[in-house]
Amino acid sequence: MKLSMFIAGLLGFSTLLLHAQTKNTMNDIHSYANSHEAVITHLQLDLSVNFESKTLSGKAILSIKQKTKALSVVLDTRGLTIQKVTLNDSEKPAKFSLGEVHKIFGAPLTIQITPKTTSITVYYSTSPSAGALQWLEPSQTAGKEKPFLFTQSQAILARTWVPCMDGPGVRMTYSATIRTRPDLLAVMSAGNPTMKTPDGVYKFEMKQSIPSYLLALAVGDLEFRSLGNRSGVYAEPSMADKSAYEFVDLEKMISAAEELYGPYRWERYDLLVLPPSFPFGGMENPRLTFATPTILAGDRSLVALVAHELAHSWSGNLVTNATWNDFWLNEGFTVYFEQRIMEKIYGREYSEMLATLTLKDLNETIESLGATNPDTRLKLDLTNRDPDEGVTDIAYNKGYFFLRLCEETFGREPWDAFLKKYFNENAFTPMTTENFLEHLEKQFAIKQNLELAAKLTINAWVYAPGLPANCPQPSSNEFAKVSSQVESFLNGTQATQLETKGWTTHHWLYFLSKLPDSLRQEKVIELDYAFYFTRSGNSEILCEWFKRCIITNYETAFRPMQNYLMNVGRRKLVKPLYEQLAKTEAGKIWAKEVYAKARPGYHSVTYNTIDGILK
Numbered sequence: 302m303k304l305s306m307f308i309a310g311l312l313g314f315s316t317l318l319l320h321a322q323t324k325n326t327m328n329d330i331h332s333y334a335n336s337h338e339a340v341i342t343h344l345q346l347d348l349s350v351n352f353e354s355k356t357l358s359g360k361a362i363l364s365i366k367q368k369t370k371a372l373s374v375v376l377d378t379r380g381l382t383i384q385k386v387t388l389n390d391s392e393k394p395a396k397f398s399l400g401e402v403h404k405i406f407g408a409p410l411t412i413q414i415t416p417k418t419t420s421i422t423v424y425y426s427t428s429p430s431a432g433a434l435q436w437l438e439p440s441q442t443a444g445k446e447k448p449f450l451f452t453q454s455q456a457i458l459a460r461t462w463v464p465c466m467d468g469p470g471v472r473m474t475y476s477a478t479i480r481t482r483p484d485l486l487a488v489m490s491a492g493n494p495t496m497k498t499p500d501g502v503y504k505f506e507m508k509q510s511i512p513s514y515l516l517a518l519a520v521g522d523l524e525f526r527s528l529g530n531r532s533g534v535y536a537e538p539s540m541a542d543k544s545a546y547e548f549v550d551l552e553k554m555i556s557a558a559e560e561l562y563g564p565y566r567w568e569r570y571d572l573l574v575l576p577p578s579f580p581f582g583g584m585e586n587p588r589l590t591f592a593t594p595t596i597l598a599g600d601r602s603l604v605a606l607v608a609h610e611l612a613h614s615w616s617g618n619l620v621t622n623a624t625w626n627d628f629w630l631n632e633g634f635t636v637y638f639e640q641r642i643m644e645k646i647y648g649r650e651y652s653e654m655l656a657t658l659t660l661k662d663l664n665e666t667i668e669s670l671g672a673t674n675p676d677t678r679l680k681l682d683l684t685n686r687d688p689d690e691g692v693t694d695i696a697y698n699k700g701y702f703f704l705r706l707c708e709e710t711f712g713r714e715p716w717d718a719f720l721k722k723y724f725n726e727n728a729f730t731p732m733t734t735e736n737f738l739e740h741l742e743k744q745f746a747i748k749q750n751l752e753l754a755a756k757l758t759i760n761a762w763v764y765a766p767g768l769p770a771n772c773p774q775p776s777s778n779e780f781a782k783v784s785s786q787v788e789s790f791l792n793g794t795q796a797t798q799l800e801t802k803g804w805t806t807h808h809w810l811y812f813l814s815k816l817p818d819s820l821r822q823e824k825v826i827e828l829d830y831a832f833y834f835t836r837s838g839n840s841e842i843l844c845e846w847f848k849r850c851i852i853t854n855y856e857t858a859f860r861p862m863q864n865y866l867m868n869v870g871r872r873k874l875v876k877p878l879y880e881q882l883a884k885t886e887a888g889k890i891w892a893k894e895v896y897a898k899a900r901p902g903y904h905s906v907t908y909n910t911i912d913g914i915l916k
């Protein structure tokens with residue numbers, strides 16, 4: 302197979318690996334691990350956090366279960382310095398070799414084992430440029446006094462801080478000892494402390510099995526606020542109360558989710574509000590969602606993101622995409638669940654507003670990628686590519702609309718019953734696209750029913766590019782009202798005379814998105830005088846607004862926009878602005894100046910994207 306050839310070529314020496322890859326049942330093209338021969342079942346970490354050298358160092362003890370008479374265990378690593386490897390309780394060094402380094406996939410760590418080997422200890426340290434580790438200077442935090450570290454392991458960055466079988470098809474439990482400065486608190490995707498210890502040593506236990514991309518650690522000046530019996534929020538002291546206010550509905554969300562999809566299996570659900578350079582909206586690290594502070598709008602209007610991360614406790618964390626080509630199983634389901642949770646708490650009108658915005662984003666993404674682009678298929682082909690390239694709206698939003706079509710076709714009740722059963726039966730296991738479709742077929746017998754098959758057009762949705770014509774159309778009365786206000790504004794009504802009473806963040810987002818590119822600068826100024834967009838504290842509104850300002854070259858907004866680009870590291874919010882700026886020569890020059898200053902504060906996930914836009 303093409304893929305195996307590629308991996309073998311990459312390693313140069315290894316027929317062993319060729320064998321491993323072709324036999325790997327998951328056929329995970331982004332991992333060297335020979336998990337079909339010997340698989341990790343438990344990870345025990347003991348790591349010291351060094352802010353001066355920007356490294357983690359210590360050891361990882363990996364419990365392994367042998368499936369065949371394997372001669373070696375192959376782990377994924379990238380940029381790790383391996384000092385020593387031992388087997389079982391012996392101190393005697395074991396034989397190991399690091400293969401050739403590939404820029405994206407790193408180097409396979411091959412360790413010779415015997416039939417009696419049940420555990421491997423790897424003594425190692427990370428590189429200061431480890432892709433998963435974001436080391437923040439005090440100036441990059443809210444408190445400005447203490448440094449901060451957080452990890453982002455998805456998709457294949459766990460291997461940059463832990464030697465492991467770094468594919469979503471392998472699950473393990475873990476425990477950890479983390480040693481850090483005593484003035485900082487360490488938290489993980491595990492059972493967590495709520496107070497600092499005098500010696501800076503923290504112990505963690507994760508009893509539920511997880512794939513490596515959900516390994517997570519954060520260390521910083523953190524405080525905890527309880528939000529209920531099984532939920533709370535961690536944040537820097539200056540943001541702790543604001544965070545607790547914003548997420549007051551968290552317990553309600555957990556209950557709503559449980560009613561829909563069955564019991565929450567991870568005991569606690571806590572949130573960690575990170576400093577602004579966090580590149581994503583949120584990361585569903587089990588038990589402890591990592592979230593961007595850009596959702597702290599002050600009016601709880603952006604908490605759908607929390608519903609999203611919470612929903613991952615089922616879709617993704619419990620039933621996991623088997624490979625990154627099946628990424629839509631994680632994200633499409635999660636957007637679908639998110640909207641159902643929001644509907645349950647805030648009503649159908651509200652969730653239809655969200656769905657309308659989702660469709661708008663999806664159409665824009667398909668337009669920019671091109672409707673025949675293979676990356677607009679749900680089932681991706683990320684062979685020889687960084688799986689991070691699969692992170693587009695397609696997996697999320699096309700996935701959502703396909704599942705919504707399923708709901709509308711089968712009827713909500715049978716569909717919900719199916720989902721509950723599906724998540725229950727497949728809990729803590731990986732899932733391929735094909736396996737999911739088999740479950741669907743088994744439940745609804747689609748192939749025998751021509752009418753159903755014609756309504757669903759499964760192949761068009763899953764394996765063909767573009768957006769099928771039978772895409773469900775959300776309808777929102779509120780947005781219809783917004784559209785009519787846009788219309789009257791364009792027809793000459795003064796901005797101050799528009800009927801905007803009671804509008805929420807989403808009304809405004811829709812309003813701004815409906816403005817045509819041909820809108821003249823004086824109309825943009827008129828809007829700013831009426832609604833103070835440039836001074837908004839809402840990160841999403843600012844993003845949408847600044848796009849308008851760039852198009853019309855509204856200079857007053859450029860300094861605030863510079864501040865925004867310097868202080869927000871969330872890729873979704875800065876990428877559209879750099880893209881818009883790069884469309885003109887003058888814009889690109891300005892963007893490059895700002896970016897030179899902003900880049901050191903961005904996470905690699907963000908600057909890798911922006912580098913590409915401004916090159």
Ligand SMILES: [Zn+2]
Nearest residue numbers: 609613632635
């Ligand atoms: Zn997600």
